Amino acid sequence: MKTTIPTVPTPDDAAVWHEGRLYLADQRILPERAEFIAYDVAADVADAIRAMVVRGAPAIGVAAAYGVVLAGRSAYAAATEGWKAAIESDLECLAASRPTAVNLFWAIRRMRSLIDTLDATDPTDRLLQEAIAIHDEDRAANRRLGDLGAELIAGPTNVITHCNAGAAATGGYGTALGVVRSAYAAGKIVRVYADETRPWMQGSRLTAWELMHDGIPVTLQADGAAASLMATGGVGWVIVGSDRIAANGDVANKIGTYGLAVMAKYHGIKFMVAAPTSTVDMEIASGAEIPIEERDPEELLSCGGRRLAPAGCDARNPVFDVTPASLVDAIVTERGVVLNPTTEKMRALMG
């Protein structure tokens, strides 16, 4: 992990712990401005997750783990040996920040398991070690799954990606964009077509920024342009990340992913989901049980601060959808690849 704060955040600096503070690169304003915000208390980290300062399932998990460190420090300052009772409200506050990305709950559960083993003394150092381990392990998992995903691509080919599943969305390197990074280095990817990803524009702002930062050829397209691109041929894979993968291999990801998978099947294009095993939720049988976040319709009714829709216009803003396992060719994790996922194959992967 980095021990200094870069003056300008790079895509790999979504979360940085430095001298007792958590710094999050503000992903709401990138790439126009690259700035960190410093955090000292867990409730503010929860607000940052809710407000999309930090976003992307693994990065949310990493931020929450550091949030638990801040919670432990505050709880000990307030209640000394009673810190375990005092930390509870902050853990609940972090867990209530966003509902879909299971990495959030996975990270809090892992930090809670550690808390259960600790005594009444100041827990800050021990909690920090665990948060750093979560951060480092995520980066290492992404490197591994990036290489595994790249092996599936015969190449050279073009690929489509949706939303941002890059370094900024993770502890580092990226999931879908980790596969792209590894495959591009191996000469297997010619160009990445990045969907703009309405309404938060994670594709236009973050994916385009990350790929240009790496010198990987990228073409931005409107979300609705993917089908006609597929029809022209030349696209070998759709590669996306995930917020939660159910036990049967159904995949929740950014709204619009399901449509891409349907279109990919129609055009005979392969569909890959790249995610660490911290994104797999074996406690739910299928995608029907995945809670789908609905955000403020205002995010859809306006763009760049300018109102687009007429006053009084109704709008729905589900920000994730579920792609059935039957449309997924490969789920790529750090533990291995699952082709044509089923419950049995996911059980074998997860042990």
Ligand SMILES: CSC[C@@H](O)[C@@H](O)C(=O)COP(=O)(O)O
């Ligand atoms: C490696 S990130 C995987 C997913 O979290 C990503 O594709 C996504 O949908 C992010 O949504 P966001 O609403 O930006 O948090």
